[in-house]
Amino acid sequence: MQPAESARHRLGILKIRAAILRAVRGYFEGEGFLEVETPARVRNPGQEFHLVAFPAGQDRFLITSPEHHMKRLVAAGGDKLVQFCRCFRAEEVGPIHQPEFTMIEWYRTESSMDQLMADCEAIVAVAAKVAGQGQSVPVPASRGLGGSRLPVAGPFERYSVRDLLRKHAGITLRGDETPAQMRDLARSAGCPVDDLAGWDDAFFQIFLDKVEPHLGVFRPTFVEKWPAPLAALARREANDPLTAERFELYAAGLELANAFGELTDPSEQRGRFEAELAARKHSGRTIYPVDEKLLSALGQMPPTCGIALGFDRLVMLVTGAVTLGDVQAFPDDEV
Amino acid sequence: MATYDTSDIRKGLKVMMDGHPFTVVEFQFVKPGKGAAFTRTKFKNLLSGAIFERNIRSGEKLESANVETKSMQYLYKEGDAFVFMDTTTYDQVNIPDATIGDDAKLMPEQIVVEVLFFNDRAVGVTLPNFIEQKVLATEPGFRGDTATGVTKPAQISTGASIAVPLFINEGDIIKIDTRSGEYLERVGRA
Numbered sequence: 001m002q003p004a005e006s007a008r009h010r011l012g013i014l015k016i017r018a019a020i021l022r023a024v025r026g027y028f029e030g031e032g033f034l035e036v037e038t039p040a041r042v043r044n045p046g047q048e049f050h051l052v053a054f055p056a057g058q059d060r061f062l063i064t065s066p067e068h069h070m071k072r073l074v075a076a077g078g079d080k081l082v083q084f085c086r087c088f089r090a091e092e093v094g095p096i097h098q099p100e101f102t103m104i105e106w107y108r109t110e111s112s113m114d115q116l117m118a119d120c121e122a123i124v125a126v127a128a129k130v131a132g133q134g135q136s137v138p139v140p141a142s143r144g145l146g147g148s149r150l151p152v153a154g155p156f157e158r159y160s161v162r163d164l165l166r167k168h169a170g171i172t173l174r175g176d177e178t179p180a181q182m183r184d185l186a187r188s189a190g191c192p193v194d195d196l197a198g199w200d201d202a203f204f205q206i207f208l209d210k211v212e213p214h215l216g217v218f219r220p221t222f223v224e225k226w227p228a229p230l231a232a233l234a235r236r237e238a239n240d241p242l243t244a245e246r247f248e249l250y251a252a253g254l255e256l257a258n259a260f261g262e263l264t265d266p267s268e269q270r271g272r273f274e275a276e277l278a279a280r281k282h283s284g285r286t287i288y289p290v291d292e293k294l295l296s297a298l299g300q301m302p303p304t305c306g307i308a309l310g311f312d313r314l315v316m317l318v319t320g321a322v323t324l325g326d327v328q329a330f331p332d333d334e335v
Numbered sequence: 336m337a338t339y340d341t342s343d344i345r346k347g348l349k350v351m352m353d354g355h356p357f358t359v360v361e362f363q364f365v366k367p368g369k370g371a372a373f374t375r376t377k378f379k380n381l382l383s384g385a386i387f388e389r390n391i392r393s394g395e396k397l398e399s400a401n402v403e404t405k406s407m408q409y410l411y412k413e414g415d416a417f418v419f420m421d422t423t424t425y426d427q428v429n430i431p432d433a434t435i436g437d438d439a440k441l442m443p444e445q446i447v448v449e450v451l452f453f454n455d456r457a458v459g460v461t462l463p464n465f466i467e468q469k470v471l472a473t474e475p476g477f478r479g480d481t482a483t484g485v486t487k488p489a490q491i492s493t494g495a496s497i498a499v500p501l502f503i504n505e506g507d508i509i510k511i512d513t514r515s516g517e518y519l520e521r522v523g524r525a
Contacts (some may be wrong), residue, residue, distance in 0.1 A: 015469070050371050091372070095365030194395055201392055204370035208390045232369055248368060258368050 003040060013327055017315050021084070023130045024104065024123055024311075031119075033080040033106065038069035040086065044288040048232060052090040053286070054099075061288070062088035065308055066105050067233065068294045071262065073108050074304055075100030075297035084311065088299050095142070095323045099332055102311040109302045113247060116259045116307045117222055120249050121154035122315070123212040123309065124256075128152050131283075131318040143253035144217060150252045151219055151233050152318075160225035169210035173203075175227035175242035199229050212250075220251035233269070234260035237287060249309075251317055259307035266298045336340040337399040341374045341391050349381070349400040356381040356400035356453050365390065381451060382458055400453070404461075407450045409442055417442075419457075421448060430457045438462055440495035441513045465523055468492060470507045473499065486518075 028035065037099050045053035045061035053061040066083050073081055087103045104123075108115060119279040128137050136210070144150070169189040177185065182202040186193045191205045215221050225246035228236055231244035244260030263269050274289050280287050315327040325331025339350065346358040357378040361511050365373045381402060407419040407428070416429040417439065425507040430450070432439065434457065441462060442448070443525070451459040472490035486498040489509070497511060499518045508523030 048369060050366070050369065092364070092366060094366075097366060098365055192389070193392075196394065197392065200369075201371055204367050204373070205390065205392065207370075208365065208367060208373055208375075228371055257369050 010326075010329065013315075013319060013321070014329060016319060017327055019130045020315055020318065021311070023126045024314075025084070027119075027122060027126055028082045028106065028292060031080065032080040034078060036070070036078070036081050036083050037085065038066050038073070038083060039063070040088075042068065044068060044291040044294075047273065047280065047288055049276060049279050049283075049285070052092075054088050054090050057154070062091050065103060067306070067308070068291050070105055070107060070306070071294060071301065071304075072297045074109060074262075074302075074306075075300040078107070079109045079302075080107070083278070093332055096313065096316070098312070098324050098328060101328075103308050104311050104314075105306070105308040107304055107306040109304045111244060111305050113224070113259060113261060113305055116305050117156070117158075117249075118154075119307070120222075120257055121156055122311065123314070124152050124251070125154065127314050128318045131315075133318055137318050139252045140320055142320045142322055150216070150317075152251070156220040156222055156249070157218075158222045158224060158253075158273070161223060161227060162225065164211045164214075164223065165206065168214055169206050171206070173227060175190045175229065191238050203227070203230070212253075216250035216252055216254070220256075223248045223250060231263070232260065233263055233272075233273075234326060235263040235265070253319055254313045255310075256317065257307055257309035259305065262301065262304040262306050264282075264298050264301040264304065266295045269298055270295055338396045339399060340396055341393045343397075344374050344376055344391070349402045350378075351398040351400040352378070355383075356402045360386065381453065393525075401455075402451060402453045404449045404451050406447055408447050409444055413446060419448070422447060428457055428462065432456060435460050437516075438513065439493075441466060441493055441511065441516065443468065443493050464511055464513060464517070465510055467508055467510050470499070470503060470505055471511060473503060473505055475504065487516075 008128045040063055041056045041060040042063055043059055046064040051064045053064050056062045065087055066085050070081060070083060083105050085103055086100055087149065088100055090099060092099055135153045139148050139150050162173050165171050171189050173186050177199065179199045182199045183197055185195050186206050188201040189206050189210060191209045193202050193205050197205065226244045226246040228242050228244050231246065234244040234246040237243045237245055247259050248255060249257040277287050277290065312324050312327050316324060319327065321327050339348065344359055344362050346359055350357050357380055359376055360379050361377040363375050364372065365375045371384060373390040375388065375390050377386060377388045406422050408422055410418045410420055415432050417435060418427055418429055420427050438460060443466065449461040450457050468491040470489045471492055476485055485501055487501060488496045489503055490496055491497040497518050499509060503509060507521050510519040510522050512519055
């Protein structure tokens with residue numbers, strides 16, 4: 001495409017993007033949410049092992065997600081909070097990754113994971129409608145069955161991680177395997193892993209190779225009941241400590257959203273933070289000060305469910321865009 | 336043997352897996368939420384041509400393959416083998432019929448091709464994408480016939496029979512796509 005033609009095409013997408021954003025804001029307003037803005041430059045940008053944050057001045061980094069500060073507002077009494085913000089993740093560039101992207105993150109206190117799923121179904125439906133799609137959206141050949149459409153009317157499919165692994169990889173996962181046992185499980189499923197692979201590395205090798213290609217192909221799919229080692233900031237189920245209250249939403253090859261029944265136990269959260277920081281330190285990654293302000297707020301937090309949804313990917317889904325950069329004004333390589 | 340990691344992956348990188356040499360034909364960044372980065376990589380087996388895909392975790396090591404390509408000129412056929420000469424060192428190698436396969440029928444003498452060596456043994460030959468050849472024999476076409484898509488066979492000097500349009504005559508020079516074996520255009524007239 002010629003530069004002028006490409007810019008015109010992009011403006012067309014940006015108009016749809018703006019309309020979707022308005023409609024999603026309208027949904028949250030209708031649900032009685034308070035829209036907030038929290039700092040983009042923070043001391044602890046989120047310390048998950050596989051995230052790399054951009055430094056932003058003395059003792060500050062750009063957020064990889066607004067989670068920590070959103071939770072402090074929940075602890076302060078916010079019962080329905082939503083934020084639309086830019087997040088930043090270094091070293092992530094690909095067809096569905098850009099180092100800058102827009103996240104919609106929302107929290108509901110005294111609520112349920114089912115309610116967050118209902119929110120997702122409503123948001124996908126309203127976005128599809130605004131984008132001029134009916135009950136289904138176009139799926140580009142690069143992400144699915146060529147030339148097909150994905151129905152997006154709810155309810156979406158729901159599967160547990162363990163059921164998916166049994167069905168597509170033929171393995172039974174407990175959640176308390178040693179790394180070596182996990183590597184053996186991966187190999188028995190026909191997934192090559194080296195001896196350096198940790199528990200989660202082996203897990204994701206199986207998940208990417210065997211499970212992900214089947215997710216969200218015929219309907220958007222919620223993947224729920226994640227094994228405890230992948231709990232991140234989620235609480236474990238009361239009657240099953242090997243399972244975390246977490247779900248992800250997949251549709252047409254896109255991972256759209258990640259939700260937690262939020263962990264509000266400060267001492268368990270401190271233990272997980274310290275383990276993550278030790279792992280970061282061990283492998284030479286940047287380490288951040290433990291977020292003490294978050295930890296002291298957690299004690300005041302009521303039972304809460306929270307979720308982050310990638311807005312750019314939502315726009316991709318309902319427009320049939322091939323790359324995430326296609327739905328942004330200027331992807332990283334055009335800056 | 337050198338090793339690569341995922342950050343070295345690019346199109347054309349040659350690696351060894353399960354004892355076979357592969358070349359990278361496509362790759363992209365993928366990253367499951369909360370998980371490590373992977374490079375979804377499509378490989379072509381340099382011996383069989385088979386394509387397969389693998390998700391390679393960041394930090395995994397790949398072994399380099401001892402393969403190289405050399406520009407060589409096809410000199411002549413000798414028994415069941417074709418004799419090639421390295422255009423820089425003038426070294427000669429014999430490559431058997433079976434390794435070259437159907438391409439032999441589109442390989443005129445003196446043509447310069449890319450020869451792939453694996454562990455110093457020639458394992459494949461890649462012709463230039465296009466060759467120009469003289470038509471040795473073909474039935475005369477019907478003058479004034481304007482039908483399109485109608486073809487007739489034409490014999491070229493390398494032994495291949497190419498489907499050509501009716502207006503092609505013996506002695507014409509035609510351009511052929513060696514990947515498909517198809518006629519492209521007439522570039523010279525007898």
